Amino acid sequence: MSAMSKLPADFLWGYATASYQIEGSTTADGRAPSIWDTFASKPGKTLDGLDGTHATESYAKWQDDIALLKSYGAKSYRFSLSWSRIIPKGGKDDPVNDAGIKHYSDFIDGLLAAGITPFVTIYHWDLPQELHDRYGGWLDRRIIDDFANYAAVCFRAFGDRVKHWLTINEPWCVAVLGYCVGIHAPGRCSDRTKSPEGGDSATEPWIVAHNEILAHAQAVKIYREQFKPAQKGQIGITLNGDWCMPWDNSPENIKATQDALDTAIGWFADPIYLGYYPASMKAMLGARLPEFTPAELALVHGSSDFYGMNTYTTKLIKAGGTLEHHGLTDSTFTRPDGTQLGVQAHCSWLQAYAPGFRALLNYLWKKYNMPIYVTENGFAVKDEGTKPLSEAVEDTDRVNYYQGNLEALLAAVAEDGCDIRSYYGWSLLDNFEWGDGYVTRFGVTYVNYDTQERVPKASARFIATWFKEHVAA
Numbered sequence: 001m002s003a004m005s006k007l008p009a010d011f012l013w014g015y016a017t018a019s020y021q022i023e024g025s026t027t028a029d030g031r032a033p034s035i036w037d038t039f040a041s042k043p044g045k046t047l048d049g050l051d052g053t054h055a056t057e058s059y060a061k062w063q064d065d066i067a068l069l070k071s072y073g074a075k076s077y078r079f080s081l082s083w084s085r086i087i088p089k090g091g092k093d094d095p096v097n098d099a100g101i102k103h104y105s106d107f108i109d110g111l112l113a114a115g116i117t118p119f120v121t122i123y124h125w126d127l128p129q130e131l132h133d134r135y136g137g138w139l140d141r142r143i144i145d146d147f148a149n150y151a152a153v154c155f156r157a158f159g160d161r162v163k164h165w166l167t168i169n170e171p172w173c174v175a176v177l178g179y180c181v182g183i184h185a186p187g188r189c190s191d192r193t194k195s196p197e198g199g200d201s202a203t204e205p206w207i208v209a210h211n212e213i214l215a216h217a218q219a220v221k222i223y224r225e226q227f228k229p230a231q232k233g234q235i236g237i238t239l240n241g242d243w244c245m246p247w248d249n250s251p252e253n254i255k256a257t258q259d260a261l262d263t264a265i266g267w268f269a270d271p272i273y274l275g276y277y278p279a280s281m282k283a284m285l286g287a288r289l290p291e292f293t294p295a296e297l298a299l300v301h302g303s304s305d306f307y308g309m310n311t312y313t314t315k316l317i318k319a320g321g322t323l324e325h326h327g328l329t330d331s332t333f334t335r336p337d338g339t340q341l342g343v344q345a346h347c348s349w350l351q352a353y354a355p356g357f358r359a360l361l362n363y364l365w366k367k368y369n370m371p372i373y374v375t376e377n378g379f380a381v382k383d384e385g386t387k388p389l390s391e392a393v394e395d396t397d398r399v400n401y402y403q404g405n406l407e408a409l410l411a412a413v414a415e416d417g418c419d420i421r422s423y424y425g426w427s428l429l430d431n432f433e434w435g436d437g438y439v440t441r442f443g444v445t446y447v448n449y450d451t452q453e454r455v456p457k458a459s460a461r462f463i464a465t466w467f468k469e470h471v472a473a
């Protein structure tokens with residue numbers, strides 16, 4: 001790669017967050033509870049026993065967040081809307097809350113005034129509790145029209161100014177963590193000691209995912225038919241997915257690697273971009289994998305204007321696992337010679353491995369042939385939360401992670417020819433890290449949760465400088 005390679009001038013870069021992870025103010029201005037308020041407030045569901053009641057208080061401090069983004073030179077900000085602020089009870093016949101609309105409208109105006117492009121996620125996991133109580137939320141097909149109506153309310157209210165939309169963030173996590181493993185809201189699984197209310201890990205995740213895909217597609221249809229002609233924006237979905245490599249060169253581990261990619265990514269990407277569920281999943285699940293009618297498939301196939309990519313790590317795959325949501329494969333970070341793939345993060349599921357980031361970009365570009373928007377990528381430094389501030393802000397492992405992945409991204413564009421349009425670091429701030437509570441920190445900004453003071457880490461400076469040097473003027 002030549003030292004002169006640069007990303008195009010219109011490349012979008014910045015940081016990502018999600019409503020429940022940052023906003024706090026959970027009862028302000030008519031907001032009703034979401035399934036995350038309910039789940040996180042139950043004993044034992046988060047590592048520190050804390051929920052999103054305060055988080056980073058970004059609902060109140062939104063002007064500070066915009067000033068922080070501006071100070072970092074960010075060109076764009078990816079954030080999500082809280083469904084239960086906009087339609088507190090969630091359903092298509094339920095009232096819209098003007099105060100919720102006004103908050104996000106002011107926020108979008110503030111971003112634009114600061115020269116920051118809003119990239120808006122409509123759903124990042126905080127389902128109105130009422131829809132869960134009414135019909136089981138994502139388990140019921142009524143969610144499709146309720147989600148599409150909510151999306152239409154957002155297009156109508158904000159689409160004059162928002163030109164980049166994501167329907168659903170990481171539908172895999174919703175289906176698997178929420179309805180199979182039960183470690184995310186609403187916490188359902190087959191184990192009655194964890195989920196006394198019910199749940200069936202063998203059937204519910206596949207149903208939930210199917211309804212998510214249909215709800216996404218219905219929202220996109222409405223955008224394209226009723227809003228896009230005038231508003232002229234882009235809309236898509238964003239999928240989590242980590243690069244997978246065979247643990248060794250045995251044929252069974254090579255096959256298992258594709259099965260793992262199919263179940264992590266293909267489960268959603270294949271129907272949306274190619275028009276069918278992966279054959280390996282049909283073989284594994286039989287009649288438990290729901291089927292699309294021809295009319296539904298016509299709605300789903302082609303329902304994303306781009307590939308939205310959230311990724312964090314790379315896994316070494318072995319055949320022979322027992323979990324269907326991993327395609328009956330096992331994964332490890334330990335190579336056959338006993339060495340580790342990369343630098344270990346605070347959370348067990350994350351090690352840094354930049355060659356895997358480049359390989360994933362190439363795989364997605366070749367397989368789905370869509371422009372790629374990297375909508376999340378980030379690192380949690382081991383034990384950062386228990387370090388004194390002066391040490392925590394010198395986040396060398398995070399700097400190295402971003403340096404490796406940004407160089408890999410540039411190489412994927414300049415050398416491999418991948419069409420990549422954005423990069424969002426996760427996250428602008430340390431925030432509520434779901435089941436980890438506030439223990440695990442992903443921010444480029446340190447948050448003191450007692451005072452809500454924000455202190456830039458070295459990684460924020462590194463990223464600002466890197467993009468200054470690597471985006472064409």
Ligand code: PNW
Nearest residue numbers: 018169170173240310349376426433442
């Ligand atoms: C993403 N995993 O979630 C989410 O989009 C963010 O809200 C979250 O804060 C961020 O990544 C960091 O975790 C994931 O276990 C959570 O593989 C867990 C996994 C992947 C993504």
